[in-house]
Amino acid sequence: MSELRFSLADVAGVRLAVSPVNETVMSMWAVASPVYYAVHLPWIDRARVAMRRPEVADRVRPLAELVRPSSWLPDFLTPAPRPNVEMAEQLDQIAATPPDVVVRDLLATTPRRPLGPFGQALLADPRGLLPQLVDALRVWYDEAIAPDWPRIRALLDADVAYRAAQLAESGAGRFFEQLHPSLRWHGDRVVSDDPFERDFDLRGRGLALNPSVFTSRGVCWNLLEDSLPVGAYPVRAVGTLWEAAAPPPGDPLARVIGPGRAALLHLLDTAITTTDLARLTGMSAGNVSQHLAALHAAGLVGRSRQGRHVLYRNTDAAGVLLRASRGG
Known part of the structure; x- marks a missing residue:
């Protein structure tokens, strides 16, 4: 000790x-x-x-x-x-x-x-x-x-x-x-x-x-x-480090907002950068940025700066949607 x-x-x-x-x-x-x-x-x-x-x-x-x-x-x-x-x-x-x-x-x-x-x-x-x-x-x-x-x-x-x-x-x-x-x-x-x-x-x-x-x-x-x-x-959430992300099969949220944006929301329980979202989802950085801009405008994603990086994370409103889509 x-x-x-x-x-x-x-x-x-x-x-x-x-x-x-x-x-x-x-x-x-x-x-x-x-x-x-x-x-x-x-x-x-x-x-x-x-x-x-x-x-x-x-x-x-x-x-x-x-x-x-x-x-x-x-x-x-x-x-x-x-x-x-x-x-x-x-x-x-x-x-x-x-x-x-x-x-x-x-x-x-x-x-x-x-x-x-x-x-x-x-x-x-x-x-x-x-x-x-x-x-x-x-x-x-x-x-x-x-x-x-x-x-x-x-x-x-x-x-x-x-x-x-x-x-x-x-x-x-x-x-x-x-x-x-x-x-x-x-x-x-x-x-x-x-x-x-x-x-x-x-x-x-x-x-x-x-x-x-x-x-x-x-x-x-x-x-x-x-x-x-x-x-x-x-570090927290180390189990997600090497995962490739996709919405769960039959995800109702993906049918409403599209699979790309749903995939991002499922990852954004933890704050993360555009670069890493692109790696995890397989989308281009440009596509990720477009989806994040739309989600931010809708009040589903917040952003903050940490040093040289901009981090994105779900808002409380996104949490409500995710819990509903997961049956919670």
């Missing part, structure tokens, strides 16, 4: 953001242990095809060696994300990690499992070999994550918008208890039901939180005394 102690400044400093490098790193767990990530099997099949290519496998090996099942991650691999941060910025941040921090974070992983050959070499020469690890991250992102990043990002952005509204409406205590079943707010601290036994004072630095599609069994903490504390928590 871990405890994170908050001051008023820490409560005010809680923020939410999306981390491309976090998804890149943690996706390696899914490739290595697909039985625990069955929801991602469509993606895992594609990622394993990429990994079997020798030119990819050789360059990604340093990352695969450090991100092992049942092993702790070196914390410098998952830095705190800034709002709207891009992968290239996070790679630059990792590349600039001081050698003593690389060594410290590598040694922190060894109580559970010894380092492999690359880890040992990186421990001995962090300045010389860190670029090789950064290259592995870049290659794995380009090969395995980037093709699906619009879909993944849309789900993560929708979660950030949802959680930000929760924080504003409910306050920090209720927010953390809704974030994951393993968390509870107790006085001036968050108590996390985990095996790490940390007692950590945030010391006025706040806490960065990022949703993750590849974090499945709890909140993964990155708690260091000299950097912004971070928590990666499981």
